[in-house]
Amino acid sequence: MIKSAMADFRIAARNLARNRRRALAALLMVVVGGVSLILADGFIQWIFWAMRESTIHSQSGHIQVMRPGYLAAGASDPYAYMLPENSPQRSAIESTAGVKLTTPRLALSGLISHDETTVAFMADGVDPNREAELSKSLNIVTGRNLADAKAREVILGSGLARTLAVEPGATITLLATTASGGINAVEAKVAGTFVSVNKVYDDSALRLPIGLAQSLMRVKGAHLWLVLLDDTERTDDYLAGFRARFPMAASQLELVPWHQQADFYKKTVTLFSQQMNVLRLIIGCIIILSISNMLVMNVLERTGEIGTLLAIGFKRSKILRLFAMEGLLLGLIGASMGLVLGYALAEVISAIGIPMPPPPGMTEGYTGEIRVTASVMTHAFLVALVTTSLAGVYPAWQASRLQIINALRHNI
Numbered sequence: 001m002i003k004s005a006m007a008d009f010r011i012a013a014r015n016l017a018r019n020r021r022r023a024l025a026a027l028l029m030v031v032v033g034g035v036s037l038i039l040a041d042g043f044i045q046w047i048f049w050a051m052r053e054s055t056i057h058s059q060s061g062h063i064q065v066m067r068p069g070y071l072a073a074g075a076s077d078p079y080a081y082m083l084p085e086n087s088p089q090r091s092a093i094e095s096t097a098g099v100k101l102t103t104p105r106l107a108l109s110g111l112i113s114h115d116e117t118t119v120a121f122m123a124d125g126v127d128p129n130r131e132a133e134l135s136k137s138l139n140i141v142t143g144r145n146l147a148d149a150k151a152r153e154v155i156l157g158s159g160l161a162r163t164l165a166v167e168p169g170a171t172i173t174l175l176a177t178t179a180s181g182g183i184n185a186v187e188a189k190v191a192g193t194f195v196s197v198n199k200v201y202d203d204s205a206l207r208l209p210i211g212l213a214q215s216l217m218r219v220k221g222a223h224l225w226l227v228l229l230d231d232t233e234r235t236d237d238y239l240a241g242f243r244a245r246f247p248m249a250a251s252q253l254e255l256v257p258w259h260q261q262a263d264f265y266k267k268t269v270t271l272f273s274q275q276m277n278v279l280r281l282i283i284g285c286i287i288i289l290s291i292s293n294m295l296v297m298n299v300l301e302r303t304g305e306i307g308t309l310l311a312i313g314f315k316r317s318k319i320l321r322l323f324a325m326e327g328l329l330l331g332l333i334g335a336s337m338g339l340v341l342g343y344a345l346a347e348v349i350s351a352i353g354i355p356m357p358p359p360p361g362m363t364e365g366y367t368g369e370i371r372v373t374a375s376v377m378t379h380a381f382l383v384a385l386v387t388t389s390l391a392g393v394y395p396a397w398q399a400s401r402l403q404i405i406n407a408l409r410h411n412i
Contacts, residue, residue, distance in 0.1 A: 013329060019298070026294040027334050030384050033283045034338020035345060037380040039370055040279055042346050043354070044272050046371035051265050052232065052258075054197040058137040060258040061226030062235045063242070065093070065102075068254045070223065071261075078107060079179045082221040089246055089253060090225050098230050098238065103130035104222035106213045110176030112206065114164040121160065121174070123206045125213025125222070134228050143168030143192025150211045153191040159203030161193040168192050174208075178218040186216050235259075280379070284387040291327060291391035298326070298395070320396045327392020328385075335384035339377055346370035 056062055066074075067081040074081050083090075083104070094102045106125035111118055126135075128146035141158060154172065156164070166172060170190045178184045188208065195202055214220060229238055239257050246253050259266065347370075354368035 030334025034384040035342040038342030042370035054137040063227040065225040105224040125210035157202035295395035323396035331385040331388030
């Protein structure tokens, strides 16, 4: 069986070599299709990866730990969902292998004033020492980041800083409602300004040390513990393990993964994935039409030869298999060459970088790359191989159905 298949492949290779120019043109079409799929899909996968990591490393962490119901009702009654400053559950989570750190976040909102300008703000009280590792995607554009948890300073979103017309070193006043229902105010220096992945967030957000936030709100503790992991891909595994160790009913803790709140990310993935499927379909159709045309020409040129083979006893199934293997062989060679060339081009392009303009909702452009993963390579290989193999089915069937007498006439 194996020897027969190898013999058929050798015959198919020789038949393709009869018209090398036509075979090379068809092969080039398969290679270009495979390379195009790798580069397009790799760029989209890089966008997904960059959005995911930016969301995790600027706002959400991998897992958020909170009181049950905080997401639904925390905005209206934030003081009812406070977590303690020191907790054995937080220590247990942070000591788990694969967890880089946990850090507290205290959410607050109120009014910020500078000179005659007063606007609303939303803020996060953070531990600056731990946020240095977590908030890598929060870019400081002027000034510096927060110094420590007790400093009386803030960093402002770039849009909020423009609204207030402040620069690093300016003094601002924060006004907020305390846990008892009163009003409290604090003064702080502007240490710097930042940009994140979300322009709307930058237009109204600021960050301040958690000690200053607690003093402003007259509370202790935090609303969230953000958990940062070593590996984003294992988020759901760690989430299941923590939920088993800390049941909600017993621990009064709710654990939420980053992707549960990343609505924009999920919609972007859905949209771009559908667009990529359409591109695969278009490239597949182009390959099928090109390869089918070449193989049909081969059948027409070899009609007399097919009639002779049928006349000396070759079965029609054998004829069908020989022509189908020509398409399969083109697919194997073209898809393999496409993978090698596509991977090489992806590495070169990634090393150079792809300058991109600011996307909607962002203020700064970025440098794109091509992220070649196992799924990108597999999809490109399968599309090139399957479409080329399908392209050989109709010409092979047409060759196997020729009438012997009519085919032999081409020898005259």
